[in-house]
Amino acid sequence: MRGLDEMALRAKDKTAKLGPDIDLDAYGSEPVPHGYVEDLDVLSEADKERMILAGVDAEETERSGTYVQKDTSVIHSHSRQEGLEVIPIKEALKQYGWVRDYYWKLVDVDADKYTARAQLDLHNGYVIRALPGSKVIYPVQACMYMEKEGLSQNVHNIIIAEEGSELHIITGCATAAHLQRGLHVGVSEFYVRKDAKLSFTMIHYWAEEMMVRARSAGIVEEGGLFLNNYICMKPVRSLQMYPTTHLAGKGAVARFYNLLVGSPGSQMDVGGRIYLKEPDTRAEIISRAITNGGNIIARGDLVGEVPGVKAHLECQGLILNGGSIHAIPELEGMIDGVEMSHEAAVGKIAQDEILYLMSRGLSEDEASATIVRGFLSVDIPGLPTQLKAEIDRAVQQSDKDMMM
């Protein structure tokens, strides 16, 4: 631990490579105590409503476990299924030696000032683990909720799908309706063991003055599948993340889907990088970005290191009403025998599509809305129906806002 602290201390002022620099001192980091609740039902209706928008259901219908953190405090954490562990990371670090084998093993603690802060001033976070061979039928839900104005919420999450297991997680980050300004620093490390399947769907529901810096990395072993979906359709001042995944075993697969909507004043810099290090690995990054006044940078980088890998990158952007989209798709083939492709397009809604729908009886606004909804609705193979429904709902919601 001391070693990590020392490394973090040295990096505590280190500017990140991407995204506007944030003055960390401008945000409070003192613990904000909230009592633990046995039953999420006691939460205020207002809080529950915001959480639902980010896909977290206080009723826990069709969920196999729940983790809820409010500001700096864990207010609920439990598993409803055998073979599934949901533990606050601070508790896990104290009680279980094995967590050390996963902690800061994929993300460098001294990567930048944000990783440093997550080490030096860790509030909490979760460890979610599916034990070998266990199939978690319903998704596990995790919520990072922010209520305290001007807080910097620093979390570290570890997600492990052990050999042969199947795990689906929906994680919602949301802010209380009144919250304006805050900072969320989140470190996440993903481990997908041999023949395991992990889907991780993150829905962000921030506030207009929120700053977000996420630092995450994952590793997928032989025959493993990692599906990573990221949805952010609400205003956020500045959001930057560039998760990295290593396909480190034969036949490992990773698919990233990013759905972004940039509102006026929002700056989003979101990407994904996948290293294909073993034969027969497959990677796909699909990004759909819409701006109606915000600035979006959509990145993607695929690195093929051995022959016999297949990778595809797709960046599509729609500019509806001002703003900008900068698509930066990158392919790095390091050797003979890789198959890699990308397509990128930034444009507006095609007039012929609008007229086609109008000739079927839709008004111009209805036609645009239908096209936008279609643009954001990507088929994600392997995603449980509950999570598909959550994504659809987020899309419907954003679509209502956009068309106002």
Place this chain on the structure above:
Amino acid sequence: MLQIEDLQVKLGDKEILKHIDLEILPGETHILFGPNGSGKTSLLMTIMGYPQYRVTGGKILFKEEDITHMSVDERARLGIGMSYQRPPTIHGVKTRQMIEICAKEEVDVEALAKKVNFSEFLKRDVNEGFSGGEIKRSELLQLMAQDADLFLFDEPESGVDLENIVLIGNTISELLQRDFRVDSEKTQKERHRERTKMGLIITHTGFILDYVTADKGQVLFDGVLTCTTHPREIFRCISRVGYEECIRCAA
């Protein structure tokens, strides 16, 4: 009734329709012939209301309403439906959803799809990777749900294989209330008399005439309607000597 009077249309700076007069009475179906580039599709698009086809003179009346400057969706709601030759793909919108959009009220999508042998395509994005024949069946399916009063068909038989041309022909017949139904309580004569649906069909090959009866044929040549007579007669003339004769007629 569709009534087109002295219609003049420009696409960009180019005059593409010149003083068109055309009348389609309730229950009538017309076939529109003409060489490539003569303005056939432009005429259909103008009737449908595509804004790039700028009406510079004349007017279009439909059901006694002046629709010359109506928007596309208003015309659709008034009862005009079009089957496109090359409709755009709409990503993320399933064919099933499109059928529901077309229908003014609830429809049995499955049953309609079955009729044009299209059930397995309902879950696909509209027109995404469809072959020529699949596009035609998808368009017909949409029109069946839309239940228009005036149907505009832009080359409904192009790109369709022989197996499907019968299906497409018969479906168009049915849409235009021109199918034979010996099992109907009404006699064919009564059904003919009660026919209200109107059709305007562009054909290049004339194959569609084997399946759809029509009342009149029109030849559009260089933006001008040059003759109006029996469609079979026009077809026979064009088959024999091509559009040469139309040039003579237009001169």
